[in-house]
Amino acid sequence: MDKHPEVLLEVNAVETWHGSLRALSDVSLTVSEGSITVILGNNGAGKSTLLNTILGVLEGQPKNGQISFQGTRIDRMATERIVRSGISYVPEGRRIFSGLTVRENLKVGAYIQKDQFSTKKALERVYEFFPLLAERQSQAAGTLSGGEQQMLAIGRALMNGPRLLLLDEPSLGLAPILVRQVFDIISQIRDEGVTVLLVEQNARMALAVADEGLVLDSGELVAAGSASDLVDNAEVEGLYMGALSLPINRES
């Protein structure tokens, strides 16, 4: 990484509510261009809420605070516009369109591409990344296995040609060998110039590929630093890695 990385995303003192529940309080973070930043935290810590807040999926949120992307305020903007500005999202649970074919899923991913030519180029690039998706392109997405669906969700998010990719627990529910593959792909995506903001419970694996890490607990940031610092941080080790190295309710 270069010495003066440019800040791509800045979240400043954000507060998000789910009805009467405050799910995020005073969360601030920055994501530098070209990095992989990981957000760790237990179930219910507010990780997904944070990504949803950044992408503007939650009506009327964030209640307080600012979010800027490439120097432009995006908080309270319509999701479509945020996506257009260059952020893609692989949501929790993948949310592929199971009734559409693999290729149709990818085409929806390319919705903001202006012309057929750029769509075609994006499609070729995704098929290069995931040759398996090319093989299954005419198959209904619902018939894919869990790992393949995750590839499709990532491929779909890449179709827009994003500068920042948000991923919510991409390793959830995958067999160990697939988990490794997903993390390899994430590094590869970064190497191609896409900045990554990753939410994970799989702390050990995530910190191994990440540059920066943050820990969320009950909606508050409780630790932040370089990935290597966090690996050494005994508190994080005790709080999150110890618990999470146990195979807790994770089906494969």
Next chain:
Amino acid sequence: MLPQVLASGLSAGSIYALMALALVITYKTTEVPNFAQGDMAMVSAFIAYMFLTDFETGFIFAFGVALVFAFLLGVGFEGLLLRRMRKPTHLNLIIMTLGFTLALFGFAGWKWGADQRHFPFPISANEVIRFGSVSISTLSVATILIAGILMLLVFVFFRFTKLGVAMQATQQDPIAARINGVPARAVVGLTFGISSVIGTVAALLTAPLITLDPTLMWDALLKGFAAAVLGGLNTPVGAVLGGYLLGVIENLFGAYVSVEFKSVVAFLIIVIVLWFKPSGLFGRHHERKV
């Protein structure tokens, strides 16, 4: 006699198929049937009538205005009434469609009265074309062709255009569509617009066959609903096939069993399908949204 019955069945079935398709398109988006579908089409047909008789415009202009009106009515119904609900539960949405249909029916009664009006149409219902032993009115031929072509266009749109595929994606998971950059709200409005236009084509083909009054689409709406249940409420192709099937079955029943009880057929079909195959003949098992 059989080919003749089939031809009549196909012609009636074309209307049912249009109404079934219109219902299914919005059903897949909201998961509730739009009971205002019929009266939205009826009012749009009255708009065409108004232009033809009061303003004495040509057919193309009058029908064009009616279709544009229908489109805006659909978009407006979704954007101004359905979307603003605080608690858009299925029951509340259904109540809203019923309320809207009452309002439209009341409006039509007030504006145009209950008289049965002759609806001017460029194609005659009395002129007959013969195909061998089958004689069929030019209006029926036109109905079959226009409905067939329109439905084909709708399928091509959904299957092969970027917007159509995005519309299907929005029907399956609006939030997932949004995070891929699809303006899901506008797209949902568009589905109501398209659906209203399809229903209005059915109304414009029905009005010259019977007469125009505020009850114009009652029968067609119920038959379209039965057809959609028969074919499968969440499969557009199935619903269209259900429409043709219902038209044919009804006419067979009328010809060989009883004319008086012909209208009971649709009800019987609903009962039988709901008993034995609730997802419809061509429907897959209902998938719940996330």
